[in-house]
Amino acid sequence: MTENTVTGMVTKVQRMSIHDGPGIRTTLFLKGCNFRCRWCHNPETWRREAQLERIAERCIACGACVPVCRTGALRPEEGGIGIDRERCDACGLCAAVCPARAMHLVGREVSADGLMRELRRDVPYFEESGGGVTLSGGEPLLQPAFVREVLSRCRAEGIPTAVETNLSVPSELIEELLPLVGLWMCDLKLADDSRHRRWTGMSNARTVANLRLLGRRGVPLIVRTPVVPGVNDTPEAIGAVCTLLKDLEGLLYYELLGFHTLGADKYACLGMENPMPGAEPLPPERLERLREAAAATGIKVK
Structure with a gap:
């Protein structure tokens, strides 16, 4: 049999993950991202090449x-x-x-066939725990042909799928992938477009439009906001995000992710400058107040 020629560039295939969707998952981290979030803890995924x-x-x-x-x-x-x-x-x-x-x-280039051989080893764990395969990044949807192939083959073999995405891609791609994705996990950093541009280098217009598209389709959806000191760590900023989410059908819950510094050393290792040197995680009590502010809008919050 000839190996499938559809390939993708990945940073790693992380087995036994419990943070990228329900159950035990194998998470595929793809290279390439269209955002330049100043707090990013995975700068090795920005560029498409190794x-x-x-x-x-x-x-x-x-x-x-x-x-x-x-x-x-x-x-x-x-x-x-x-x-x-x-x-x-x-x-x-x-x-x-x-x-x-x-x-x-x-960064290594993998074929769809080669990747599926890796993923099949974990099927017993998926079945036992209610887990599956998650495509993450970077921004995985910047490699659409590879993502489409992997999701299609997972669906054909009964492997549950999830995608972690910033949704800043053409809506036609989202529509095309809808039948292949069991769970969408989407980041919305800021509701205000000008501040979103300032801190990520990109508009949030496509993200918001595609969130509304997913809401109209009623597909299972989790929305996350990384809470970053000096960026969006106020009740007003979080409340504005929640206002955009309130009417989304299929929204399972909204999640606040506390900023951490685990990726700070990666910048020096890659010869890059850290855009937010010295930034510190928010105290737990501060995150709790923001969670309360989000919950007060009427949506389920983690």
Whole structure:
């Protein structure tokens, strides 16, 4: 049998996940995102292509990577190895010879056939727990052909599906995928479009329009807002989001996600600047007050 030629670029396939939908799930993190949220904890998913990650604290400065670099992007420097990001083509040769695993290639291309072989191993866990497969990112819907193929094959094999998305894609794509997606998990960061542009680099117009589309279809839907200090951590900002959600049929609940700093070190590893250095998580009592403000609008809140 010839392997399916539809391929996608992923950062990882995370098995035994319990945070990306009901039950035990296998989450596929796809590369590429059209937002540039300043608080993002997965900056390795912004770009569509593979990237070289260097974990400085692992580097033993042995220099094994320097001679194998075909573009001359690596050089010894005090405390380790320097990377010329303009020259680096993310070939992965340095990662292959690094004895300390300080060099790591983020992103691999997988075929639909190869991925399905991975996913089938977890079917017993899905069946026992009510779980399934979740496509996430980045923004998974920026790889529509691959997403369509994977969702279609999961549906054909009876594997429950979910998608985590910012919904900032053409509505025609959402309509096309509706029969293939069992659960939509959608981010809405801010209701105010000008502030949304300021903090994410994109308008929220498509997101809002597609949320209303999903609401009209009455499909199972979870909407989430990452609560970020100085961005949307007020009752007014959260209340404005809830106002947009109140009449959505199929809305299972609204979820507030507290900002965290777990991805802060990734920026340096990728040679990127952290847009929000020094930002701290909100105290639990502050999140609780925002949850109360959201619940006061009449929607179910987590």
